[in-house]
Amino acid sequence: GAVVSQHPSWVICKSGTSVKIECRSLDFQATTMFWYRQFPKQSLMLMATSNEGSKATYEQGVEKDKFLINHASLTLSTLTVTSAHPEDSSFYICSAREVRGLSYGYTFGSGTRLTVV
Amino acid sequence: AQKVTQAQTEISVVEKEDVTLDCVYETRDTTYYLFWYKQPPSGELVFLIRRNSFDEQNEISGRYSWNFQKSTSSFNFTITASQVVDSAVYFCALSEVGGRGSTLGRLYFGRGTQLTVWP
Numbered sequence: 001g002a003v004v005s006q007h008p009s010w011v012i013c014k015s016g017t018s019v020k021i022e023c024r025s026l027d028f029q030a031t032t033m034f035w036y037r038q039f040p041k042q043s044l045m046l047m048a049t050s051n052e053g054s055k056a057t058y059e060q061g062v063e064k065d066k067f068l069i070n071h072a073s074l075t076l077s078t079l080t081v082t083s084a085h086p087e088d089s090s091f092y093i094c095s096a097r098e099v100r101g102l103s104y105g106y107t108f109g110s111g112t113r114l115t116v117v
Numbered sequence: 118a119q120k121v122t123q124a125q126t127e128i129s130v131v132e133k134e135d136v137t138l139d140c141v142y143e144t145r146d147t148t149y150y151l152f153w154y155k156q157p158p159s160g161e162l163v164f165l166i167r168r169n170s171f172d173e174q175n176e177i178s179g180r181y182s183w184n185f186q187k188s189t190s191s192f193n194f195t196i197t198a199s200q201v202v203d204s205a206v207y208f209c210a211l212s213e214v215g216g217r218g219s220t221l222g223r224l225y226f227g228r229g230t231q232l233t234v235w236p
Contacts, residue, residue, distance in 0.1 A: 043226045044224075046224075106224060110159075110160070111160040111162075
């Protein structure tokens, strides 16, 4: 089945540094990638939607200059948390949407646990 | 607007009990998809089922079964003879149907139900 490889699975960084999270679709073309953030014991919150080759669409309240999303190819999308602060510590998950004929599905990455110290 | 409500925040059962997780949704679309995902403590989301709005047939897969009722906008999930390995957070989600490459088609998640199965 479809697989999205997300790396790193966990990362600890110092305040003020930037962290890049990668999501690669291994056996299909991900025309659309969704990026979610999840706080402990809470639901997934959509941060942004990116379509290959165009600028990402951010949800209200999400700072686009802080959470840089790049979707330069059909198999790779990246989320960069710039100048990270402890409040950015969270679980980040990507999800690729694959269109198959008249139907479609979502394939999730395994998530990245970010801790900013 | 789309909305998914999972009223049960936490459920605890003893092994071998049956348990039903409720999901109620709201949408103005006539065509949509409903999903259930399992999130174990490791964090990854495990796909369980997808159902489109035109298919109201109930589905059974092993110990899992789903009851989709458009009349009540519900898509409930039942685990029969629960096991300790079923302990996880379960999310119900709704998606619109969008064109290729558009911003439609995002998933709307419920807040999740934490299921704990005790031995």
